[in-house]
Each structure stands twice: as C-alpha cells, then as structure tokens.
Amino acid sequence: MQILAIMRIEHYRYVYFEPQALDYPLGKELYREFSGRDDVEVRYTTSHNRVTGLVTAPPQRAFAAAKRTLVVGVKRSLEFSSCRPSAHYQLPLATGCPGMCRYCYLHTTLGHRPYVRVYVNRDAILKRVCEYIRERSPKLTVFEGAATSDPLAVEPLTGSLALAIEFFAQQPLGRFRFTTKYAYLQGLLRLEHGGHTRIRFSINAQRYIERFETGTLPLDQRLHACRRTGEAGYPVGIMVAPIFLDKGWQKEYHELIKKVALVCGDLPDLTVELITHRYTKRARKNIEAMFPEHGLPMDDAVRSFKYGQFGYGKYVYPGQRLKEAERQFADWCGEHLPHSRIDYLV
Ligand code: SF4
Known part of the structure; x- marks a missing residue:
C-alpha cells in the first residue's frame, strides 16, 4: 500500500512500533517511512497500551509531546464497545488524535496517555465487524469510527478509512460513520462507498474553534469539505459540538x-447531531493540569450530574435548558436546512 500523503508525517517526533506490527504490510510501510527520517526518533514498545520513555512533566509539555508521538500497534481486544447514541458499536481503527482541543471528548478516557495509536491488523478488525453484523442480522448494524479518535487526522498515514469504506460498501447490513474536524479527503472522494458510509463534520462557532481547538481546520474549510463529500454522493452530516448554552448562545448558534x-x-442527505457541553471530574482535572488558562465553563453548581453508558458520571446542562436548546435548533434547522434531519440532541 502506498502512503497517501506525506504531509502529516512530519508532525510526529517519536514513533513507537510494537514488534508484531512489523509483520503487517502497513506496519512495514510506516517503519520504512519513519525510519528514513532524521527528525524522527524510532522506538519500540511491547504494547501500545504501555509506552515508556515519554515526557511526563510538566503536564503541558507532556501533553504536547504525546500529541507528536505515534504508536503503531496491533489491536488485540476485538470486543467492540457500544456507542450510543450515534451507532451500535465503535470501530477501533485508531486511538487518540494529533489535535489539541481543550474540550476534547478523549480527555476522560485517554487521560495521561493522549499519544496517537494506529492499528495495523485491519483485516482482523473488519473480520470482527462481519461477526457483529451477522449477530444482528437481518437488522442493520452501524459502526462509529470516531469514538476513540479523529480517524481522518491519521488517514494520510494509514489509508484505513478508505479500506473500511470500501469494505462497508459490500455489506448490505452494515453501515459505517465517522466524524472529523479535518479534510484529508483526497483518498476517499472517488471510492465506491455504496452510500453505506456517512461522513460528518464536527463544527462549532468560529470563535470557539479559534479559542479551544488548536491544530484543527477553520469552520469554513470544514463546511466546504462537507459539501465536497456530499457532492461525491456520500451521506453527510454536521455535528455541532460542544454546544455552550451560555449568555448569547442563541445568536451564536443561529448564525452557525x-x-x-x-x-x-x-x-440531499444531511444529518445534524447536537452535543451540548459536558465534562467528567477526570476530564476537568486533566484539562486544568494541561491548560491552566483553559477558559472553559466548568462550574458544577450550574450543571446536573448524570451517569453515562460507561459508568462514569458527567456534568451536563439541566434538562430544562436542553429542552430549550432542542426546540431552538429544531426551529433553525426547519427554517434554514429543510432537507436535513436532526438525529439527536444530548
Ligand atoms: S479533533 Fe476531535 S479527537 Fe482530535 S483533539 Fe480535537 S476533539 Fe479531540
């Protein structure tokens, strides 16, 4: 397989390989690519879950170094987690993301290990997908590719989304979806996708993107990427996340x-997903350590506490405010996006 683009390779400074990853074509390809570079330190690790030798302090430096660290590994556990409300199962092609969003949903689960992991045993992962589809047959089974990563951010290195999209095109009962803040679409737009993959673009008001989303694309580039993807015949979507219901939010999000x-x-086929701002205790602790001047609204006293599907509690906006937001977005989408469908607001 040819690496799709060289442009994201120079982002990484430390690249770890699990020895077994070198038995796979993608592992070999990445090894050839990175070991030939003077600006990259190639290292080895027995497991992508236990990487040693990383910068550990202070937290800001550790975080920045981890985001420039890539681990090439083999996904051993092939039990996929559930993924409500967007899909039935997560599809783990990668974990972590080179972006540095202060409100990243991965702060809770990745904590002090925010380095980027890509998995080379894609055939085994997709074989497992077939089993999950069979279990639910004749019902459709939907897989989410962005539950643990922004998979398009690493697509220029791996080509794994292209592989998955072509695989799902052949699955009458399988559907794939992922969300992204990037636009590395070169390898995807001309694929045979069969309409079985929905690509959604995660957006927010531009002032939040500038303030909180270091290393991602500006709003207008994401919207144009969405347009190009829709014109290539893919079902598409926007995910507005996280929505801040603070003073003046109506004006901000109406404009958006x-x-x-x-x-x-x-x-013709545009979905809208709406995710209001939420945080866990663990995420808040990590955010405060990594971004002392984070500026995010995280006052427990004005939030409700709720348990999520993975057993940890999170601070969300109170139900009344969520209902108000739901009504308001339904009105705006009805007026300005009459061909769209709102999938959910949480
Ligand atoms: S782009 Fe998405 S996955 Fe990457 S850091 Fe930002 S919120 Fe997290």
Whole structure:
C-alpha cells in the first residue's frame, strides 16, 4: 500500500512500533517511512497500551509531546464497545488524535496517555465487524469510527478509512460513520462507498474553534469539505459540538446554522447531531493540569450530574435548558436546512 500523503508525517517526533506490527504490510510501510527520517526518533514498545520513555512533566509539555508521538500497534481486544447514541458499536481503527482541543471528548478516557495509536491488523478488525453484523442480522448494524479518535487526522498515514469504506460498501447490513474536524479527503472522494458510509463534520462557532481547538481546520474549510463529500454522493452530516448554552448562545448558534445552510443547505442527505457541553471530574482535572488558562465553563453548581453508558458520571446542562436548546435548533434547522434531519440532541 502506498502512503497517501506525506504531509502529516512530519508532525510526529517519536514513533513507537510494537514488534508484531512489523509483520503487517502497513506496519512495514510506516517503519520504512519513519525510519528514513532524521527528525524522527524510532522506538519500540511491547504494547501500545504501555509506552515508556515519554515526557511526563510538566503536564503541558507532556501533553504536547504525546500529541507528536505515534504508536503503531496491533489491536488485540476485538470486543467492540457500544456507542450510543450515534451507532451500535465503535470501530477501533485508531486511538487518540494529533489535535489539541481543550474540550476534547478523549480527555476522560485517554487521560495521561493522549499519544496517537494506529492499528495495523485491519483485516482482523473488519473480520470482527462481519461477526457483529451477522449477530444482528437481518437488522442493520452501524459502526462509529470516531469514538476513540479523529480517524481522518491519521488517514494520510494509514489509508484505513478508505479500506473500511470500501469494505462497508459490500455489506448490505452494515453501515459505517465517522466524524472529523479535518479534510484529508483526497483518498476517499472517488471510492465506491455504496452510500453505506456517512461522513460528518464536527463544527462549532468560529470563535470557539479559534479559542479551544488548536491544530484543527477553520469552520469554513470544514463546511466546504462537507459539501465536497456530499457532492461525491456520500451521506453527510454536521455535528455541532460542544454546544455552550451560555449568555448569547442563541445568536451564536443561529448564525452557525445559517452558515451551514449557505454552504451545505442544498445537500440531499444531511444529518445534524447536537452535543451540548459536558465534562467528567477526570476530564476537568486533566484539562486544568494541561491548560491552566483553559477558559472553559466548568462550574458544577450550574450543571446536573448524570451517569453515562460507561459508568462514569458527567456534568451536563439541566434538562430544562436542553429542552430549550432542542426546540431552538429544531426551529433553525426547519427554517434554514429543510432537507436535513436532526438525529439527536444530548
Ligand atoms: S479533533 Fe476531535 S479527537 Fe482530535 S483533539 Fe480535537 S476533539 Fe479531540
């Protein structure tokens, strides 16, 4: 397999390989690519879950170094986690992301190990997908590729999304979806996707993107990427996340929906997912250590506490405010995005 683009390779400074990963074509390819570079330190690890020799302090430096660390490994556990409300199962092609969003949903689960992991045993992972599809047959089974990563951020290195998209095109009862803040679409737009993969673009008001999302694409580039993807015949979507229901939020998000309408309003199959801001105790602790001046609204006193599907509690906006937001977004989407469908607001 040819590496799709060289542009993201120079992002990484430390690249770890599990020895077994070198038995796979992708592992070999990545090894050839990185071991030939003077600006990369190639290292080895027995497990992608137990990487040693990383910068550990201070937290800001450790975080920045981890985001420039890539681990090439073999996904051993092939029990996929559930993934409500967007899909039935997670599809683990990668873990972690080179982006540095302060409100990243991975702060809870990755904690002090935010390095980027890519898995080379894609055939075994996709074989497992077949088993999950069979178990639920004749019902459709939906897999989410972005539950543990922004998979498009590492696509130029791996080509794993292209592989998955072509695989799902052949699955009458399987559907794939992932969400992204990037636009490395070169290898995807001309694929035979069969309409079985929905690509969604995660967006927010531009001022939140500038303030909280270091290393991601600006809003207008994401919207244009969404348009190009829709024009290539893919079902597409926008995910507005995280939504801050603070003073003036109506004006901010009404403007955002109008911008979406300007670029993508005529796309025939556009879904809208709405995720209000939430945080766990663990995420808050990690965020405070890594970004002392984070500026995120995390006042427990004005939030409700709720247990999620993985057993940990999170601080969410109170139910009344969520209902108000739901009504408001339904009105805006009805008015400006009449061809769209709201999948959920949480
Ligand atoms: S792009 Fe997504 S996965 Fe990557 S850091 Fe930002 S929120 Fe996290």
